[in-house]
Amino acid sequence: MHKIILYTCSMANQQLIKGSLSTIVLHLLQSAGEMYGYEITQKVKQLTSDEIKLTEGALYPTLHKLEAEGTLTTESRKVDGRVRKYYRLTEDGKKATAERMEELEAFLLNMQRVLGLNIKLSS
Amino acid sequence: MHKIILYTCSMANQQLIKGSLSTIVLHLLQSAGEMYGYEITQKVKQLTSDEIKLTEGALYPTLHKLEAEGTLTTESRKVDGRVRKYYRLTEDGKKATAERMEELEAFLLNMQRVLGLNIKLSS
DNA sequence: ATCTTATGCATAAGAAAATTATGTATAAAA
DNA sequence: TTTTATACATAATTTTCTTATGCATAAGAT
Numbered sequence: 679m680h681k682i683i684l685y686t687c688s689m690a691n692q693q694l695i696k697g698s699l700s701t702i703v704l705h706l707l708q709s710a711g712e713m714y715g716y717e718i719t720q721k722v723k724q725l726t727s728d729e730i731k732l733t734e735g736a737l738y739p740t741l742h743k744l745e746a747e748g749t750l751t752t753e754s755r756k757v758d759g760r761v762r763k764y765y766r767l768t769e770d771g772k773k774a775t776a777e778r779m780e781e782l783e784a785f786l787l788n789m790q791r792v793l794g795l796n797i798k799l800s801s
Numbered sequence: 802m803h804k805i806i807l808y809t810c811s812m813a814n815q816q817l818i819k820g821s822l823s824t825i826v827l828h829l830l831q832s833a834g835e836m837y838g839y840e841i842t843q844k845v846k847q848l849t850s851d852e853i854k855l856t857e858g859a860l861y862p863t864l865h866k867l868e869a870e871g872t873l874t875t876e877s878r879k880v881d882g883r884v885r886k887y888y889r890l891t892e893d894g895k896k897a898t899a900e901r902m903e904e905l906e907a908f909l910l911n912m913q914r915v916l917g918l919n920i921k922l923s924s
Numbered sequence: 925a926t927c928t929t930a931t932g933c934a935t936a937a938g939a940a941a942a943t944t945a946t947g948t949a950t951a952a953a954a
Numbered sequence: 955t956t957t958t959a960t961a962c963a964t965a966a967t968t969t970t971c972t973t974a975t976g977c978a979t980a981a982g983a984t
Contacts, residue, residue, distance in 0.1 A: 697820060697942095697970085698912070705916050716932050726911040736971055738934060760932055760979055782916070786909070788849040789821070793828050793905070820941085839961050859942055861963060883950055883961055 699732070700740050701782050704775040707750070707767050714762040715741060741765055749774050822855070823863050824905050827898040830873070830890050837885040838864060864888055872897050 706721060707713055713721070719732045744750045749771040753764045767775060789795065829844060830836055836844070842855045867873045872894040876887045890898060912918065 699970085702912075702915050709917070714932080715934095716930095720931095722915060725914045729907065730911050730915070733972065734932090734934080735936095735973070739970085742934090754933095758931090758980070762932070779916075782912075783918075784852065786912075786918075788853050789905075789909075791848045792825055792845060792853070793902075794832070795906075795909075822941085837961080838963095839959095843960095856943065857961090857963080858944070858965095862941080865963090881951070881960090885961070 698782065699736060700744060701778045703737070703740060703744070704749070704767070704771070704778055707765060708772065708775050712753075712764045712766040714764050716762075744771070821905065822859060823867060824901045826860070826863060826867070827872070827890070827894070827901055830888060831895065831898050835876075835887045835889040837887050839885075867894075 702722065703718060706718060710721075715734070715737055719734065719737060722730055722732050741750065745752060745765070748768060750765045751768055753766070754761055755764060756762075825845065826841060829841055833844075838857070838860055842857065842860060845853055845855050864873065868875060868888070871891055873888045874891055876889070877884055878887060879885075
């Protein structure tokens with residue numbers, strides 16, 4: 679009768695991701711070649727030990743926007759009776775991803791300066 | 802007649818700051834003891850070589866919210882004919898700041914994992 | 925057999941947080 | 955005396971995320 683849902687997350691951590699979601703998506707696609715939406719959510723979940731959870735309500739609109747911009751292309755395939763929509767970087771998308779990553783590194787460097795943290799980036 | 806405005810900024814870098822603005826503000830206040838709004842904008846500008854610009858439209862509502870939450874207290878003083886509103890952490894605010902910093906470090910660690918960056922934090 | 929969970933997509937309503945554009949006011953510099 | 959710098963504030967809009975919901979199939983549990 680009662681459905682008990684446990685929210686075990688790292689909370690406010692979540693809001694820090696604002697603004698970097700698309701960069702994360704682009705980077706994952708660059709690494710993997712192609713991925714489908716659900717796969718992306720699971721990958722992030724796995725990489726962060728459940729600490730960062732991409733919600734579908736945030737992910738799918740982001741993917742659609744990137745596709746509309748010409749950054750991504752899609753291809754739907756039926757696997758095990760279910761349709762998966764695979765995303766892949768376009769040539770423009772590869773350039774965009776490189777730019778985004780540089781921006782992110784610059785941002786992390788600025789965070790270092792502002793917060794007095796000692797962050798060392800390598801690769 | 803013509804006013805030429807040069808936008809030299811690092812653009813998208815800007816949107817990465819979303820979500821971490823209040824953490825930045827809290828950290829700066831913790832370091833300095835007290836600061837007024839304009840001073841915060843100039844400090845961030847200086848620390849990041851003009852790369853991150855806190856707009857007043859973002860900063861002031863954030864300060865007001867933190868004050869309403871009991872995280873900050875204010876004191877207005879007239880200096881050189883102009884009123885400055887100094888902000889300072891409350892006791893609760895000091896705890897909140899420590900928590901926020903931990904969250905930020907956890908976030909940076911997660912970014913490392915997701916993006917495959919090698920970030921080393923020290924202090 | 926049937927109910928739940930996992931997989932997989934999508935969108936709509938609402939909230940949160942930023943940008944952009946104003947507005948007021950004083951002091952200093954051009 | 956006009957512009958720039960200092961110093962506060964808010965309103966309208968946009969962006970972006972959360973929450974809620976919907977549909978559908980497969981697999982596992984009861």
